[in-house]
Amino acid sequence: MAKVKVAVLGSGNIGTDLMIKLGRSELLELTAVIGIDPQSDGLRRAKEMGYAGVDTGIDGFLADPTLKADIVFDATSAKAHLYNAKVLKEAGIKVIDMTPAAVGPYVCAAVNIDEHLEKDNINLITCGGQATIPMVHAVNRVSPVEYAEIVATISSKSAGPGTRANIDEFTETTSRAIEVVGGAKKGKAIMILNPAEPPIMMRDTVYTLVEEGKMDEEGIRKSIAEMTEVVQSYVPGYQLRTEPIFEGNKVTIFIQVEGAGDYLPKYSGNLDIMTAAGVKIAEEFAKNLLKKETV
């Protein structure tokens, strides 16, 4: 089967985890890992695994006629993404933006990818967003959600310096995406870091308030169960910790995300769900691109 060529920009934790996941894809062929530090563990591993390792950044990659990609994952930073987005657009390469830059529309892999298959740049929101927005949507598609609030608790060890320095970006971006993608009229997000040892698994609690008189408990239960399976199809460690709780017009959903343990440890479910969602979205892009080629 023909594969679509992809490259990973950024040779840190996220980039390296993506590299390992991409090695398993039947639709995507990883050609290059692009970094700026020749000494990085990610670039060293990329070369070991037989991928091109570019240490001259996005410009070096684009200048090399032997390297090709139809889709690039940008796992650098919000600031770097602004430049990367521009040059990749000029080069006609689709971008999956893993940074908080949000140049393109927010996409949650389980919810709204179909609307954005033709976009040249999409944004992955946040880890908390990828974990919880499917559930906000699952409730909202049965009973309209007036208000949704999510609490993401992650182990201190899996929150890197970028997340810590920009914690407001998490709360603000996730809140907006709960509304725009999840469909809630109003959204709110909270993040908590827990330093317990051994590190805790990522846990997310989703509270939704549905419109008065519109509660359909049975319908919502079914919708949540279906959505759980959809997310599990690309994040195997995604599960409900306990049954959803229904009280009046409130539904509370408890989620745990255990990472696949590819490059990142299992407790880094917050990072795993981002890389898994990135690969899932790239595969949907790839199916769309391959379909066009055969027509």
Added chain:
Amino acid sequence: MTNERDILITEVALRDGSHAVSHQFTVDQVLKVAKALNDANVPYFEVSHGDGLAGSSLQYGLSRTNEMELIEAAVSVADKSKVAVLLLPGIGTLHDLKEAANLGAKMARIATHVTEADVAPQHIAYAKELGMETVGFLMMNHMAPVDKLVEQAKLMESYGADTVYVVDSAGYLLPGQVRERIRALKQSVGINVGFHAHNNLSLAMANTLVAIEEGATRIDGSVRCLGAGAGNTQTEVLIAVCERMGIKTGVDLYKMMDLAEDIIAPILPVPQEITKDSLTLGYAGVYSSFALHSKRAAERYGVDSRDILIELGKRRVVGGQEDMIVEVAAELAKSKNR
């Protein structure tokens, strides 16, 4: 009254006390309390949701009144006292801080778990930019060893905090532990050191005196113990004790007593005492705002609220993880019925 003060008191009833009244403060209540605090010459008092700015939520409890209205009301009657706000990065944002500063809040207390100071630099820097005095508020202090606390306090200092607090959120610390912590901070940072107690083990006053003895000059209290759990160091009592000890607080004792008796007591849903739940908080090392949530969950699931709190302590749950309470209660009910 002299303006000379040996220690500077921050009254937290209008923030920490928000937990005790399930975040139901009204503008009228805040106006009365704020005016009395100002008249009593209390240097700082804090007004925010119990979990800080933007804490109003299903997770922690929805505020009856928008906290910005409460802050505005407090500022309107405080011509001597300065109004402080609390902000937990991950809950509140720079936008909330700006809104509070625009309304006249003069002090920003940026609160993180004791090991997570590095989520605070943006907020401290921005508060400075807004012209606010800044505090690094290291919560659940008992969960980190002293050397870790020192490292985190130095981070707070490096971000520009004017003061760093040892915050005994669970009311778990014993006097010797408070002594060790304050002493270590006094030896390692150049900024003010503060102490915030909870009275869950009836040690708030003793711990506060030890902290003052070791050189803490910023001290929190809650009038009539209007704070989470069993409340904090009882402010009016602290004023009296300090007067007896010759420690100048600059706060009017009679006026604080009147505030406690005539204004705060009627606000309290039940008198503040060390109930079995608040005692368990201090015994198990659990965040003080968990008490009322656990009580409700215990009733709902037919389990003992103390068992919930003990289990939360074992799991090393940190401040803000109220969603764990229902989950633990449900698990306990399940294993009980097995």
